[in-house]
Amino acid sequence: MTSALFIASCTNPLARQYEYEEQLYLKVDGSATVVVDASLPALVLLRGASFDPSLSGSTDRAAVRRLYESAGCPIDSVSRLWERRGRRFAQIQISVKDLKTLPACPLLSWSTYSLTPHPAQPQQLKYLQTLGPPAGRDPGAVNWDGSELVAFKVHAPSRVHFHSVKKLDGSDGDPERGNILTWEQTLADRRAGRPLTMEVHMETTSILYTTLWLFGGAFVAAVILLVTLIWLTIRRGRKQASLSAPRV
Numbered sequence: 460m461t462s463a464l465f466i467a468s469c470t471n472p473l474a475r476q477y478e479y480e481e482q483l484y485l486k487v488d489g490s491a492t493v494v495v496d497a498s499l500p501a502l503v504l505l506r507g508a509s510f511d512p513s514l515s516g517s518t519d520r521a522a523v524r525r526l527y528e529s530a531g532c533p534i535d536s537v538s539r540l541w542e543r544r545g546r547r548f549a550q551i552q553i554s555v556k557d558l559k560t561l562p563a564c565p566l567l568s569w570s571t572y573s574l575t576p577h578p579a580q581p582q583q584l585k586y587l588q589t590l591g592p593p594a595g596r597d598p599g600a601v602n603w604d605g606s607e608l609v610a611f612k613v614h615a616p617s618r619v620h621f622h623s624v625k626k627l628d629g630s631d632g633d634p635e636r637g638n639i640l641t642w643e644q645t646l647a648d649r650r651a652g653r654p655l656t657m658e659v660h661m662e663t664t665s666i667l668y669t670t671l672w673l674f675g676g677a678f679v680a681a682v683i684l685l686v687t688l689i690w691l692t693i694r695r696g697r698k699q700a701s702l703s704a705p706r707v
Contacts, residue, residue: 476543478607478646479505481567484614487584487665489574491558492535493567498546500598505649506566507594514547523549532564545602569593577660583620586613586659592652607646613659614639621660
């Protein structure tokens with residue numbers, strides 16, 4: 460999955476670009492994968508990373524991986540670093556069996572996570588993520604111009620019934636492709652620790668599970684139809700043979 464995400468983030472000119480972006484790929488059993496795409500200065504500013512964020516610095520993907528693995532983060536992979544707008548970026552992927560354990564990783568420790576049965580809707584789950592203040596350091600001189608954004612995305616595993624997404628102007632946001640929710644802040648607001656709560660109500664059955672059942676049902680129906688057509692063809696052939704046979 461990492462290669463596909465990295466290629467998509469770097470090659471899609473229409474994709475909205477963020478200085479720091481967390482994408483959480485959630486499953487209904489509570490397991491999750493988090494993909495962080497961020498500039499090295501943003502990782503220092505917002506997450507207190509202790510490496511050289513400069514464009515000419517010696518920090519590489521191995522250094523990024525060592526930093527977070529040594530802190531106990533369950534790292535799946537770290538991409539090669541790439542450059543955009545005079546800053547170097549990295550993609551870090553982390554997977555856990557229980558999303559409540561994500562704050563144990565310093566990279567994600569500014570959030571609390573929960574996925575629980577909805578108290579009023581038995582067929583729904585309630586996802587709640589509360590984002591706290593950053594734990595940052597001074598990244599030194601950075602060529603930020605004030606337009607930089609940060610984003611937090613939740614890829615819901617099932618049909619969404621409610622979400623708390625708001626656009627930067629305060630208006631309601633809409634899911635992308637039906638199940639991708641995006642909360643945005645300016646880098647300045649995130650640096651200042653502006654509160655952010657992400658809430659999603661979703662069905663207990665995953666989209667993939669439902670799709671597989673629909674595909675399986677369609678396949679079985681197609682097989683039944685084919686067998687019926689074959690049987691009717693054979694039956695018609697036997698009937699015609701019986702009618703054309705000479706009578707004694």
